[in-house]
Amino acid sequence: MDCPICDKTHEVEERTRLAVVTVKGDKVEYEQRYLFCGNAGEEDGVFETGEMNNENLHRARNAYRVKHGLLTSDDIVGIREGYGLSQVDLARILGWGEATISRYESKAIQDESYDYLLRLINDNPLVVLEFYNKNKSKIAESKQMDVYARIVKRLEAHGKEYLTRQAFEGEYVSFVEPSDSNGLTTLDVDKIEAAISYIAESVTSLYKVKLMKMLWYVDVLAYKTNGKAITGMVYRHSDMGALPVGHYALMNLEKLNVREEESVNYDSMIHVYPTPGMNYSVLSKKEKSVIDRVIDKFKDYKTKDIVKYMHEETAYKQTSFGEIIPFSLAATIREFD
Numbered sequence: 001m002d003c004p005i006c007d008k009t010h011e012v013e014e015r016t017r018l019a020v021v022t023v024k025g026d027k028v029e030y031e032q033r034y035l036f037c038g039n040a041g042e043e044d045g046v047f048e049t050g051e052m053n054n055e056n057l058h059r060a061r062n063a064y065r066v067k068h069g070l071l072t073s074d075d076i077v078g079i080r081e082g083y084g085l086s087q088v089d090l091a092r093i094l095g096w097g098e099a100t101i102s103r104y105e106s107k108a109i110q111d112e113s114y115d116y117l118l119r120l121i122n123d124n125p126l127v128v129l130e131f132y133n134k135n136k137s138k139i140a141e142s143k144q145m146d147v148y149a150r151i152v153k154r155l156e157a158h159g160k161e162y163l164t165r166q167a168f169e170g171e172y173v174s175f176v177e178p179s180d181s182n183g184l185t186t187l188d189v190d191k192i193e194a195a196i197s198y199i200a201e202s203v204t205s206l207y208k209v210k211l212m213k214m215l216w217y218v219d220v221l222a223y224k225t226n227g228k229a230i231t232g233m234v235y236r237h238s239d240m241g242a243l244p245v246g247h248y249a250l251m252n253l254e255k256l257n258v259r260e261e262e263s264v265n266y267d268s269m270i271h272v273y274p275t276p277g278m279n280y281s282v283l284s285k286k287e288k289s290v291i292d293r294v295i296d297k298f299k300d301y302k303t304k305d306i307v308k309y310m311h312e313e314t315a316y317k318q319t320s321f322g323e324i325i326p327f328s329l330a331a332t333i334r335e336f337d
Helices: 050-067 073-082 087-093 100-106 112-123 125-138 141-170 189-202 208-226 285-298 303-311 327-332
Strands: 013-023 026-036 235-238 241-244 257-260 270-273
Touching (some): 013 050, 026 050, 073 112, 189 208
């Protein structure tokens, strides 16, 4: 290129380095791209093109967003594109100025209230539909049906998952803080879904009642071994052993692969299978190790056998029907090795 440093035409080197810049009064670190002229010194040979300068400013602003827990501009683009909407259409649906989304995707940093609403519409398509019904007059009539169809498509694709998760999470409004009831762990639906599918990978005849017991053993063994449970679920004493709070809603989670079969004797016959494409990376190596130990112990147990085994646990004997089984009793479970 025509080098602006030495005024000669030659090859220049593209480099990256960690740089510190002040954004909104706060120093942030980001990866800076720049060019280097080998005909000059290490400091004097550094320069940027106009395109690089804009990209570096973009990276610096996103570094600020990450530092302060805000959506990055790329996140905002992803949310909008998830609905297949233009920048102007999404801004109009939300009742914002037409250029607002464009600015947030390029250079402006959103405040927390705007960030919260963007996160909300990403998680819950019903909110977008509500805003559309309120503000559709701001969209040209010729486009209204197309925009509506795009929102409904997203609702059909992701709404069921959100609603089933919301129903399950609603069962845990009284257990939002880490405590002895939840094993010092707040509810984590992603880990619950991953743990259930992970168990089903190794246990071929996995039905609901057996699964509920294995989940309890997973959580209490994790608590005993690592000081905290994995799923954040709360378990109550029932006739057939420990049952998670909200177990009916639990089995309706969208990412679970369950099939209802004819009832036979002891089992409810809700058969649990592995979920294709499940993301197991949400489980740490330690957590998988705990689950593996529970699988090794109970994979060949029939439902009635694991129920009988659990009835002999001190944690079960020291609680009554309907009571929460505290994790402080986890140390009393029988050894697995």
